Every structure is written in C-alpha cells, then in structure tokens.
Amino acid sequence: MRPIGYYVHHHGIGHWQRARAIAAKLHHPCTLIGTFDAAQQSQAGIPLLPLPDDKLDAPPARPGAHPATAALHYAPPGADVLRQRAALLSGWIRDHRPALMVVDVSVEIVLLARLCGTPVVSFRLAGRRDDPPHLAAFEASEALIAPFPAELDERDLPAWIRERTVHAGLLAPASPNQAPGKPRRIAVVLGRGGSALDPAALLAAAAATPGYHWQVAGLARPAGPIPANIEMLGWVDDPAPLLRQASLVIGGCGDGLLAEVAALGRRFICIPEPRPFAEQAVKADRLAALGCAITLPTWPDAPAWPSLLQEAEALDPARIAALHDASAITRTAGFIDGCAEAVTVRYG
Structure with missing residues (x-):
C-alpha cells in the first residue's frame, strides 16, 4: 500500500x-x-x-x-x-x-x-x-x-x-469526563499562535470579579501584584485538565480550543485573535449567531466583567456541545x- x-x-x-x-x-x-x-x-x-x-x-x-x-x-x-x-x-x-x-x-x-x-x-x-x-x-x-x-x-x-x-x-477526541466543571471556575486559554491580550487587562478583570477563580494558560506571569483569585500558569502543554475543571472558558477561536470546548460542552466567551483572512473572526461571528458563545471584538474593560460573566453563565452549553461529533x-x-x-x- x-x-x-x-x-x-x-x-x-x-x-x-x-x-x-x-x-x-x-x-x-x-x-x-x-x-x-x-x-x-x-x-x-x-x-x-x-x-x-x-x-x-x-x-x-x-x-x-x-x-x-x-x-x-x-x-x-x-x-x-x-x-x-x-x-x-x-x-x-x-x-x-x-x-x-x-x-x-x-x-x-x-x-x-x-x-x-x-x-x-x-x-x-x-x-x-x-x-x-x-x-x-x-x-x-x-x-x-x-x-x-x-x-x-x-x-x-x-x-x-x-x-x-x-x-x-471539530477534530477533538471525545472527552472522558462530561461533568459540568466547578462553579465560577474560569479557564483562560491562549494559544501558541500568539495573543494580543494585555496581561494588565486580564489582572484587572480578575480583580473586578472576586467571586470567580481564574486560571490562565499561555501567558507569562507579569511583574507586580497578582489578585488572589487568579493563577498565572504560563505555557501549558495540555490544557484539557484546566478545561475540565472550568465551568466557563475564555479564549480565541482557534480550531483546537474550540474543538475541546465543544467536546466538553463548556460555556464560552470567544475573543478572536487577529489572524490572516479573518479566520477566527468569521468562526466567532457564526458561534454568536448560533447562540453557542458570547463573542467580543476585543478584551473588555474591567467594569464590564461582572455583568459579562453573568451573561455567560446564562448560555445553554448544549448548543456548543451540539457542534461536537465524537x-x-x-x-x-x-x-x-x-x-x-x-x-x-x-x-x-
């Protein structure tokens, strides 16, 4: 052959x-x-x-x-x-x-x-x-x-x-664990392809939402004080354990992350990264139109995050899960x- x-x-x-x-x-x-x-x-x-x-x-x-x-x-x-x-x-x-x-x-x-x-x-x-x-x-x-x-x-x-x-x-294997994740646990996953996210804006979002626990993969720990409710994990070879623990995922619209989020049926705030040919932006627009995610053009200012997280918690995770085919x-x-x-x- x-x-x-x-x-x-x-x-x-x-x-x-x-x-x-x-x-x-x-x-x-x-x-x-x-x-x-x-x-x-x-x-x-x-x-x-x-x-x-x-x-x-x-x-x-x-x-x-x-x-x-x-x-x-x-x-x-x-x-x-x-x-x-x-x-x-x-x-x-x-x-x-x-x-x-x-x-x-x-x-x-x-x-x-x-x-x-x-x-x-x-x-x-x-x-x-x-x-x-x-x-x-x-x-x-x-x-x-x-x-x-x-x-x-x-x-x-x-x-x-x-x-x-x-x-x-979406080319991701079936998840061995379909449990809903821990309440108010947020996973922020940034890919190796690069991110425009300002670490200071991320820390400000965590500080504005003290009732949530944030875990961040793919971004180096910035200098200065870190809010008590955020963990800066740096590069993570396999973010799957973080995604399984989280009830809400924040990230870009790369194929890999989207596939894993759908496989787990996680609520998703999608902030597409700049990519050639509007690759992530086109997918993100379709996710929003289908009611599968909250899609934002850029990272919001800190005061917007409390209401934004409440809006994300109201998403029906079955909608994004329906995009996954094992x-x-x-x-x-x-x-x-x-x-x-x-x-x-x-x-x-």
Whole structure:
C-alpha cells in the first residue's frame, strides 16, 4: 500500500495536534512532513520528514527588487531555505511515490506536490479565502477538508468551493469526563499562535470579579501584584485538565480550543485573535449567531466583567456541545484513506 504524505503547518499547535490524531487512524502508512521542534519529534510515534523552518531573519533581497507573485503567498526570491525545503519534499515524493499528499496548510506545498505529479487533499481553514493563491490551491486539490462543521462556514462561500469541501467537524477526541466543571471556575486559554491580550487587562478583570477563580494558560506571569483569585500558569502543554475543571472558558477561536470546548460542552466567551483572512473572526461571528458563545471584538474593560460573566453563565452549553461529533477524527481519516485509494485507481 503506497503511503500518504501529510504536510503540517508549524504556526500554532493546532495543525500538529489534529495531524497526529488523524494519522493514528489512517490505514495507509503516513509520514508527517513539516518543521517540528524537539518535543514533537520525540512524541510523534510515526515517521517524520523534518523540514527547515522557512522563517527568514531578514529579507533575502532589496525591497522592490522583485514584483509580487499573485499565485503565491510566501516564496521570497533568494531564500535558500525554500530551495532546501522543496528539494527535501520533492525527493521524498520521488523516493516514496505517495498515493496522496494531505496539506494543512500551504498554497506552495499544494502546488509543489502537484508539480511532482501527486494528487492533493487540502485543508481549508475558515475565513475569507478568495484571493488568487487560495483559489489556485483549491482548484489544484482533489478535495478540501474543513476542520469545522458546516454551520460555522461562511454564508456566501462560492458554490464550487462548497461542493468540493468535506466538513470534518471539530477534530477533538471525545472527552472522558462530561461533568459540568466547578462553579465560577474560569479557564483562560491562549494559544501558541500568539495573543494580543494585555496581561494588565486580564489582572484587572480578575480583580473586578472576586467571586470567580481564574486560571490562565499561555501567558507569562507579569511583574507586580497578582489578585488572589487568579493563577498565572504560563505555557501549558495540555490544557484539557484546566478545561475540565472550568465551568466557563475564555479564549480565541482557534480550531483546537474550540474543538475541546465543544467536546466538553463548556460555556464560552470567544475573543478572536487577529489572524490572516479573518479566520477566527468569521468562526466567532457564526458561534454568536448560533447562540453557542458570547463573542467580543476585543478584551473588555474591567467594569464590564461582572455583568459579562453573568451573561455567560446564562448560555445553554448544549448548543456548543451540539457542534461536537465524537466520530469526526475517525471519519476524516476514513475519507483520506478513501481518497488515496480512489486516486490510485484513477491515476495509477
């Protein structure tokens, strides 16, 4: 059975988490491909093809020396690391002849795989992705996987993209504990992809709500006095225990956190982080429209928090829980296996 290559984008942690979960369910042999840190390489449990990080310390050429390329998001001329990455990936494709490449996410990797004669299934993230590079990648893909339910998709999505999309649902395993969490326990979870939250505003919110206990993951402890009702935990590799203890979760609208909140059925205050193509903002708007969460454009000032927490406690957690499908990871792996078999028959 020919293998599947699975490209994993290294911004944030959500791409890595869902790639490992899906790869573990695949029947085809699978190699994860991307830029991995030492911890990821030690915990992977399946073959990896490590690629050098494509982040550049400085521009490779004088500004304005080369015109923009409409079909690509990130291919700066003169970047030797891009040559290294392309050589490693194309060499792996040559040696292993994969039945399929799964790409989560990169326009350039989709096009490189297709130039190497390899069919591609692409992940399609939320947001307004109607720019030429995204459209080129969508057209080059056999199918698109959206890692969220159809209810959270854009309402005005072009018909041809919707028809090519399989909505995988929120890709989180079923929670072993569906208990409602401790009353007035708040978990604030900030992702590795970056946060615009000012620690001082967070401390002020806790000080304004002394009847609640706050636990914060993903933000360093600030200097100065800390209110007695808040714990600053720093980076937490696995926030699941915090989410299980909490009755209310506050965070951005990344796929990973949203999937875990829905799996647990937790009340949710969603403050989307700035992301390209309004990825989190689009999902957050849909959550609010469905009555699944309270959505705010920015972190509120301290006086707003007492009434805001009361409003959040009035949410019906069954609404966000209804977005979770415990079979989503298995179904997605089955779909990918099926695509690999189909393209092998079609293209050889």
